[in-house]
Amino acid sequence: MNAQDKESQLPSPPPYHGHTSHPRHRNQFRKLAALAYNTLSQPRACIILLILSFTVGYLSHSQVVQPHFSEDIADLEYHNTFPTQCSDPLTSLSVRQTLLDKVFGGESPWKGFPPPQVAPLLWKRWNKGWDSNAAVFRHLIEQVQPRVIIEVGTFLGASATHMAELTQGMGLQTLIICIDDFRGWPGYYDQDKSMKMLNGDSMLLYQFMHNVDKSNATESILFLPFSTNTALSGLCEWGVYGDLIEVDAAHDFHSAWADINNAYKILRPGGVLFGHDYAWDGVRKAVHSFARLNGLRVKLDDKHWVLY
Numbered sequence: 203m204n205a206q207d208k209e210s211q212l213p214s215p216p217p218y219h220g221h222t223s224h225p226r227h228r229n230q231f232r233k234l235a236a237l238a239y240n241t242l243s244q245p246r247a248c249i250i251l252l253i254l255s256f257t258v259g260y261l262s263h264s265q266v267v268q269p270h271f272s273e274d275i276a277d278l279e280y281h282n283t284f285p286t287q288c289s290d291p292l293t294s295l296s297v298r299q300t301l302l303d304k305v306f307g308g309e310s311p312w313k314g315f316p317p318p319q320v321a322p323l324l325w326k327r328w329n330k331g332w333d334s335n336a337a338v339f340r341h342l343i344e345q346v347q348p349r350v351i352i353e354v355g356t357f358l359g360a361s362a363t364h365m366a367e368l369t370q371g372m373g374l375q376t377l378i379i380c381i382d383d384f385r386g387w388p389g390y391y392d393q394d395k396s397m398k399m400l401n402g403d404s405m406l407l408y409q410f411m412h413n414v415d416k417s418n419a420t421e422s423i424l425f426l427p428f429s430t431n432t433a434l435s436g437l438c439e440w441g442v443y444g445d446l447i448e449v450d451a452a453h454d455f456h457s458a459w460a461d462i463n464n465a466y467k468i469l470r471p472g473g474v475l476f477g478h479d480y481a482w483d484g485v486r487k488a489v490h491s492f493a494r495l496n497g498l499r500v501k502l503d504d505k506h507w508v509l510y
């Protein structure tokens with residue numbers, strides 16, 4: 203059977219409507235169909251086509267990344283929980299030296315403070331805060347008599363220096379650990395140009411250190427200038443626990459949720475976890491979800507929430 207015979211055996215193309223219905227187009231279609239039929243009836247062409255499709259299939263399949271862990275829902279749930287075990291607790295008296303060693307090479311960060319390039323840029327008095335002198339601090343310090351307080355979110359140290367004043371006034375030997383990356387938040391500098399910027403650094407850390415220095419609290423306040431997640435993980439690893447922990451960093455749900463979970467791990471038994479800005483949706487949702495999952499109750503002290 204020659205090619206023409208084969209062509210005549212081919213089914214006619216469906217009737218065309220519109221501008222392709224010209225007889226010349228129909229002829230072209232027939233020719234193409236005959237060519238494809240002839241080619242496919244050659245065994246060698248079939249093998250080449252098979253190899254080609256296999257290669258294309260293999261290459262496109264190899265772009266799909268396979269996970270190297272179980273995707274079982276029960277296993278994935280595990281990643282949604284925060285591990286609860288931290289190291290054995292250090293004694294309260296050894297916490298300060300441990301932090302100095304781990305974070306500041308064994309020396310007080312206030313040694314030689316302020317550096318000469320920073321001194322002229324600092325405000326003599328600028329310790330802005332939000333409800334930083336609220337009654338909740340006195341209430342809880344009187345109740346718990348804390349030896350270690352951890353503050354998650356410090357800004358310029360308004361609430362930290364207030365707590366230092368209270369504990370000193372009560373004759374307590376309390377160490378206050380302030381956690382903050384001292385960057386503020388995206389857009390912070392645009393809203394508040396009070397601080398002079400130094401090579402892109404908003405100088406919050408230096409102003410905080412200055413405020414602590416001016417409050418005569420350099421012996422009772424230490425700071426961890428890291429993200430809350432990193433700092434709280436460090437404390438957990440080193441066995442540093444708080445008798446009183448205040449959470450007042452970022453207020454979106456996921457940040458508050460992570461901070462509360464991470465902070466609770468390092469709360470000493472009998473200690474109290476509390477925080478600011480209950481009115482924020484993200485904070486309120488994180489606080490109540492956490493309380494419900496852990497069988498705790500939420501009490502309010504003005505704008506602060508307290509977990510019992």
Ligand SMILES: C[S@@+](CC[C@H](N)C(=O)[O-])C[C@H]1O[C@@H](n2cnc3c(N)ncnc32)[C@H](O)[C@@H]1O
Binds near residue numbers: 429
């Ligand atoms: C509301 S201010 C804290 C105010 C302070 N407690 C007071 O009363 O004066 C929040 C602080 O949390 C810090 N912050 C927010 N998210 C953080 C994160 N993921 N890691 C470290 N610090 C963070 C910001 O830099 C900011 O200084």
